[in-house]
Amino acid sequence: KATPTTNHSIHITLPLDNTTLEMVAMNALLVLTLLLAVTCYCAMAGDPDITTDFVVPDGTMASGNFFTFTGLRSVVRGGAPPTAATPFKVTKVSQVEFPALDGQSVSMAVLQYAPGGINPLHTHPRSAELLLVAEGWLDVGFVDTANKLFVQTLQTGDTFVFPKGLPHFQLNRDPKYPAVAVSAFGSANAGTVALPKALFGSGVDVGVLAKSFKTDGDTIQKLVAAATTMGY
Template identity: 40%
Template sequence: MHLLNEVKMSFPALFLIFSFLFSFSNAAVQDFCVADYSAPEGPAGYSCKKEAKVTVNDFVFSGLGVAGNTSNIIKAAVTPATASVFPGLNGLGVSLLRADLAPGGVIPFHTHPGASELALVVDGTICAGFVSSANNVYFKTLQKGDIMVFPQGLLHFQINTGKTKALFYASFSSAIPGLQILDYALFKNNLPTEIIAETTFLDPAVIKKLKGVLGGTN
């Protein structure tokens, strides 16, 4: 009787374990989950397009062969190849981007909440780095052929420190890495200047100037 009670008590745990394993076995059987942009998006990503509607074009993306327009305030352009524009990546845990930087161009401090980043310099000279959660700074000047990794969720940046254009490609450990740019989070919204001043110790006049440049209000 005691043994039977133990079995009965452990059944919910066993059920959860087998359900978990079953869900993984189903995921392994499914070859792919091409994003269906017309269907609702859930926490796990885009819904799957019916296989009968999938074509080879869903698995091909040609946007990374063209240089981006760097005529902007940061003198840089980023061309993403993530699941939001490349449906065949959905659910596969990988994605790419192309970054073009004019001389003096910068990719400001930003984070990717959903992925680590691996950047390969193809042309030019780039100073790149990140800040750990212990506030240790790791940065280095990268030359053509150099690779640097930026751990998931950590603030990082890239600057073209050379006299010619720079180009790097970055890969991510997620089809939807996410993006939050620190400058935009602070100065491209309607968060009151007083709150930003209190939380960053910046002068209100400086904050208002940056809001004017980046499009923020209040």
């Protein structure tokens, strides 16, 4: 016959002094602060969120027309391609051109390159860029924060991502045929900082630029003159 057993385990609760209680409270407060900081960072990492389905500007009626953008019709139909005088052309579909994108965290652009055309070094401070080559070939590249260069030659149908905020470029090296690409952004207004214009066409003092690039003022003046005549 089995003999029942009895659990004689003893639980001892030690009293916590004031110092221990203060340490527990401080640790809890620290964890709460860190969680709050991470939450705020994640909330601010993209476009501000909205609490409605969409945003309609005052005085605008929400209809099918409001959610339709027709500015790419001429591009798709082959009108006004880039030329030797303007070897690169971009048609943006951002919140500025298409107000229905406000709060939707998405936008796009169609990029057209004449033979030999280039989209010079630039950055998008508020979004990464996902580029699809729709026609032709493109040499693309970006530079990371460790000053490492990443380059690739893309064929029609290839896709390439430019990480958020990093300097990057696209070049149509073909001397005879144009190229077309479509870019998507994770922001309604990704922003564009064209580095040649930002550095040499924004009015930064020539002396500052000369010292920054360890060159003379005449060289900087030539770069300033070139930047102020850029068509993009």
